Amino acid sequence: MSAAIKTVEALVEAGLSNGRGLDAVAARYAIGITPAVTALIDVADPDDPIARQFVPDAAELVATPEERADPIGDLSHSPVEGIVHRYPDRVLLKAVHVCPVYCRFCFRREMVGPQGLGTLTAPELDAAIAYIADHAEIWEVILTGGDPLVLSPRRLRDIMERLANIDHVKIVRFHTRVPVVEPERVDGDMVAALKASGKTTYLAVHANHPREFTPEARAALARLADGGVALVSQSVLLKGVNDDVETLADLMKAFVENRVKPYYLHHPDLAPGTSHFRLGIEEGQQLVTALRGRISGLAQPTYVLDIPGGHGKAEIGARAISGGDGCFTVRDWQGGEHRYPPE
Numbered sequence: 404m405s406a407a408i409k410t411v412e413a414l415v416e417a418g419l420s421n422g423r424g425l426d427a428v429a430a431r432y433a434i435g436i437t438p439a440v441t442a443l444i445d446v447a448d449p450d451d452p453i454a455r456q457f458v459p460d461a462a463e464l465v466a467t468p469e470e471r472a473d474p475i476g477d478l479s480h481s482p483v484e485g486i487v488h489r490y491p492d493r494v495l496l497k498a499v500h501v502c503p504v505y506c507r508f509c510f511r512r513e514m515v516g517p518q519g520l521g522t523l524t525a526p527e528l529d530a531a532i533a534y535i536a537d538h539a540e541i542w543e544v545i546l547t548g549g550d551p552l553v554l555s556p557r558r559l560r561d562i563m564e565r566l567a568n569i570d571h572v573k574i575v576r577f578h579t580r581v582p583v584v585e586p587e588r589v590d591g592d593m594v595a596a597l598k599a600s601g602k603t604t605y606l607a608v609h610a611n612h613p614r615e616f617t618p619e620a621r622a623a624l625a626r627l628a629d630g631g632v633a634l635v636s637q638s639v640l641l642k643g644v645n646d647d648v649e650t651l652a653d654l655m656k657a658f659v660e661n662r663v664k665p666y667y668l669h670h671p672d673l674a675p676g677t678s679h680f681r682l683g684i685e686e687g688q689q690l691v692t693a694l695r696g697r698i699s700g701l702a703q704p705t706y707v708l709d710i711p712g713g714h715g716k717a718e719i720g721a722r723a724i725s726g727g728d729g730c731f732t733v734r735d736w737q738g739g740e741h742r743y744p745p746e
């Protein structure tokens with residue numbers, strides 16, 4: 404199998420780009436495309452939705468005034484290195500800031516990659532685990548980053564064993580792209596390392612286009628589901644990738660077919676140099692409303708916005724109910740309005 408692409412020269416050599424204007428992009432943001440993703444890209448299609456997610460573009464140097472380096476406000480909620488404690492009952496544990504791929508729309512693009520925040524040192528990891536142990540209100544630990552599944556099974560097992568010793572932690576959740584972009588990494592050793600005695604493991608799988616569900620990715624998801632890991636989805640609504648109802652419907656159905664419960668559909672964050680990926684919230688609302696009538700309730704994601712400044716997530720799906728004082732108007736998926744309770 405060919406090597407991962409990490410430089411402009413390698414992009415040009417693989418026929419994925421002519422490289423024009425990309426040296427300045429590469430100097431600022433990491434490049435990473437795994438062989439599995441390279442194989443998925445249709446080089447004959449200038450608008451290929453897989454290429455758009457991973458192949459750098461000179462448009463990334465165009466920053467708009469509303470964009471910010473820390474769009475979801477991680478840093479303002481970080482009591483110790485590697486921990487983000489935004490909500491009382493859960494924390495993010497960012498053990499590593501490396502990913503197997505570097506998504507061009509990444510909300511943490513200023514923090515990930517070789518120039519990013521790196522991997523927690525042993526004392527930093529000790530302090531992060533001690534923080535979790537000292538806060539009895541923490542019910543859930545979310546390993547994110549970066550992509551935590553770039554860690555070896557041995558290191559993941561070590562983290563899980565340390566979390567297993569903390570009684571008040573009941574749920575450990577991993578946020579990852581690995582099952583889709585590097586499915587061969589998800590072997591039996593990795594699946595076993597994700598579990599710990601007395602804890603329930605969830606894994607949020609990041610995928611944005613139905614073509615990402617290759618036979619290898621489907622097999623990796625099956626190994627996780629068969630191994631007792633509960634699977635939920637996360638996707639980003641992206642202009643030119645999945646901003647039409649057919650693609651979104653196929654994506655959500657692919658998740659469900661692979662035992663991944665659709666969870667979050669994120670409105671793109673205000674990360675620097677990503678305006679070419681952003682669509683309007685009204686467009687997003689129309690798309691999720693159209694999904695309602697089109698696919699099973701089981702396949703519906705929740706459309707969310709991370710409020711800039713670290714204020715957490717808000718559901719932003721089209722308002723389907725209005726009124727009050729015991730008399731409401733409910734809107735169906737075709738826009739029809741109905742009184743509730745009925746007259």
Ligand code: SF4
Nearest residue numbers: 502505506509549580
């Ligand atoms: S895998 Fe996640 S953290 Fe890594 S570049 Fe993509 S969106 Fe960012």
